[in-house]
Amino acid sequence: MATIVRGQRMPFGPIVNDVSGPATTHKQVGGEGVCRWKMLMNGMHLEGEWNCVEYVVIEPGASVGEHVHMRTEEIYYIVSGRAVVTMNDVKLDAQPGDLITTPIGAAHSIANEGTEDMHFFVIEVFPGEGPAAEPAQVHVPDLLGAVDGLRRADVDLAPHFTGDWRRFSLVELPGGGSLAETTSAESTEVLHVLTGSAEFVVDGRTYTGQAGLSVAVPPQIPWSVVNTDGTAPLSLISTQVDVR
The missing domain is CATH 2.60.120.10 (Jelly Rolls)
Known part of the structure; x- marks a missing residue:
């Protein structure tokens, strides 16, 4: 987010990272199995209302458990593998190239029911005012x-x-x-x-x-x-x- 110093907004320079060296997480948010997770960018280092930029790998049979973001809105972009995203109790079969939007307050989980690792890219942004939109899936x-x-x-x-x-x-x-x-x-x-x-x-x-x-x-x-x-x-x- 923009940083104010003595009444002026202070700019940031570029940030560069890659997906090497992720953490290993077990039963993430109450899910199953093993995920590999890395924060690529912390929102405090980006101008604007970013919360974080992340990259996640879910191993076969593993999942991120159902949870609700009350302070951020989120997108998933499926990079490789196949996923089952459950959004407000509705199951979505997701494939590479699918963009999933998660409005604030939506209950969601993501699981890998396939036989190969599933990779996805994540961004969370702080919300504004007004009613939440409906979740969407766009190929x-x-x-x-x-x-x-x-x-x-x-x-x-x-x-x-x-x-x-x-x-x-x-x-x-x-x-x-x-x-x-x-x-x-x-x-x-x-x-x-x-x-x-x-x-x-x-x-x-x-x-x-x-x-x-x-x-x-x-x-x-x-x-x-x-x-x-x-x-x-x-x-x-x-x-x-x-x-x-």
Whole structure:
């Protein structure tokens, strides 16, 4: 969240992390089996009403037990494997590419009933005012379309929450392809590599990595990404949250 010092909002620089070195959790939130969990970014280091950015792996037969967030709103993005998400007693079969929204107050759990590890990306944001929306499930790859030499899908998050959520995007760059943007003055953006090899340049600094690399870009900062593999595509997701 933005930090105020002597009456002025103090800006933050980029944050970079990856999914290596997760903690091992047992019976997470009363669930079953083993999960591997890592906080990629603490919301106190991001401008805006972020709570956290996380990456979770649920082993076969394991689960995160049913729980209710009373202070945050949340998204899940299924990276690999299959999941069963129970949301307000309704079971949702989720597959890679599914975005699940969890409004404040919704009771939810997530389980891996398959035979391989299930990976998912998590963001929690503090809420605003007004009534909670209904939970939603969106298969984001179905929305992909060609835009300026790449494929892109955008989901407007604002109707699904009360907080300052702006947009969730899935971007696919062809081998050797690139993308250059500047975050708006009103939002912070978190980028996460799903597949492929990437080189990011953020505010003049270069960061390289593969699947699992996460980069946070503060407001009004130029950034670019290059697919460093000349043949295989690069796939990444982006989440934007407004700064009040």
